[in-house]
Amino acid sequence: MQEAYNQAVADATLMACPHCDLLQRLPDLTWAASAKCPRCNHELWRRREDSLNRTTALAIAAALLYIVANTVPMLGLTVVGRGTSTTIIGGAELLWQDGQVTVSILVLFTAIIAPGLQILLMLAIVLGARREPIPRWVGNLLRHHGTTQTWSMLEVMILGVLVALVKIADYATVIPGTALFVLGALIVMLAAMQATFEPREVWDRIRWVMPPADPDAVYPAVAEDDVSKGRGATAMQQELQRCEACGLLSRPAPGEEDGKCPRCGGRLEFRKRASTERAWAFLIAAALCYIPANVLPVLTTTTAAGAESDTILQGVVLLWSPTGWPLSLIVLIASILIPSAKICALGYLLITVQRGGVRNNRQRIRLYRTVDFIGRWSMVDVFVDTFTAALVQLQPLMSVEPGPGLVFFAAVVVLTMLAVESFDPRLIWDATSAMEAQYA
Ligand SMILES: [Zn+2]
Ligand SMILES: [Zn+2]
Structure with a gap:
């Protein structure tokens, strides 16, 4: 089936927050000033x-x-x-x-x-x-x-x-x-x-x-008073879809669920498709890979005395010395603490969203942003092992080869990043928005 194009909202100041979907008007900004969403504190626009x-x-x-x-x-x-x-x-x-x-x-x-x-x-x-x-x-x-x-x-x-x-x-x-x-x-x-x-x-x-x-079309009124207090209708409640790529608000044709963005042609949805299911699938796969990633060796060092294999944790211990401990700590945090904390945090977000949780929304969105921000740093150990192995090639004196744990570890990093990518942060606010609409 060919998807139809949505009807655009021609009012450029009307916009929806990408992190909580609150419908609001962008203020006119002076140079270098920024506008933040009153509900979730996401930076909507910075004028440069x-x-x-x-x-x-x-x-x-x-x-x-x-x-x-x-x-x-x-x-x-x-x-x-x-x-x-x-x-x-x-x-x-x-x-x-x-x-x-x-x-x-x-x-x-x-x-x-x-x-x-x-x-x-x-x-x-x-x-x-x-x-x-x-x-x-x-x-x-x-x-x-x-x-x-x-x-x-x-x-x-x-x-x-x-x-x-x-x-x-x-x-x-x-x-x-x-x-x-x-x-x-x-x-x-x-x-x-x-x-x-x-x-x-x-x-x-x-x-x-x-x-x-059509510039004369009538658009939903935004109750400025409510918005400044972090309340009000979401774009979805007004049957508007925000384009993830270009930010344009538009309305699907009557009777249609989804359409295409009239400005950039991107596919539009009210919420990311099968967001929780996909995020769970990536998360469970990541949790499964986390075990071999920590049990199997990531590096094998061969010297005249024989071969020795190290797991990530053994690498951390080896690096620990009076001068090397800060780096050892970095690897410990990036390779062991961040991936496990990320898996737990995403699991918590998914469970609360599926149960329709309405509490701690601000803390949960902050947790989501933290997980999104720190995830890439877990890759650090993949680079450490890659360049250690690339440099130490002094056969027959000494050589270092990557071990089978490395591929599982890289999989954990990529899968958790994909899980975060699949998760739609607007789901955190949906239960609250529905409740507010009921009592409004
Ligand atoms: Zn927001
Ligand atoms: Zn677009």
Whole structure:
């Protein structure tokens, strides 16, 4: 069946909060000011000065740094007169040769492909946005830009590299390569690029897939008094759907459940489809992988004296020394505490949502945002093990190979990230909204 296009709400100040669905009007903002949702405290909009020009400059700088970071060596190592060195891609290549194809692809994707796409798409978007009206393909790129940002993990990788560096420093001389410093600059540049970019400005000028709606249409009244107290109708209660990609509010055709966004063409739903079921499926799979991830070895060190395998926890213990304990603590928190806390927190959110909980909404949405924010940092151990193995290749003296636990550990990180992605935070507020509507 062909899905119909929704009827757009032409009033650009009317919007729904992406985290709680509260229908509200955006205030007029001065430069650098931001508007927050009165109910869930989510930042709805921040006005940025001269966004397009600044973002273009930062994206070009990021592209140059990216090219350098991927061509020069990142780390070197010498031990008794023998030396090795590795680039970022060298780490992924070694994993591939060792039969760790899945983890190799994940490292390649999060450390090279996703950051590359993040910069490339941003460049295309800001250059395309100079035309008037902005061509539709810019909208298509913008729709996918968030995904590249989620999976671009250079800051996590650099932390992993630093831990690997300290780990190896015990038995060899480690030489930090130029790429390491370039990467540091690139991470700052990428963060600045994201912070200056103003997607609203681009969406407001983009050429629509369908002609814009009738400007004389009547739209739901927003009770400003209620909204400022964090109450009021949600977009769903007013039968409006918010486009996840471009933020436009629109109404499905009579008798239709879902439609397509008239501005960007994205598929629209009142709530993410099968959100709790999908989140549970990813979460249970993650919990199952968590066991082998902690029981099986992630690294095997081979020396003249024989081979020795370490699990994640043994790695933490090995790293613990009067000087190395802060890094040991980082690995402990990132690899063992964060994944288990994340699984518990998401389980709690899913159970309370399914029971129609109306209490602690603000705490629950804060928990959701925390889980969303910290999840990527669990990847740090994958990078530590990748670059330790890539560097310590001094056969027959000593060599390090990734172990079978690594793929399960990487699976835990990816599955919990997908679980968070599937979870619709607006579900936290739905029971409360329904109750308020009943007593209004
Ligand atoms: Zn909100
Ligand atoms: Zn849209």
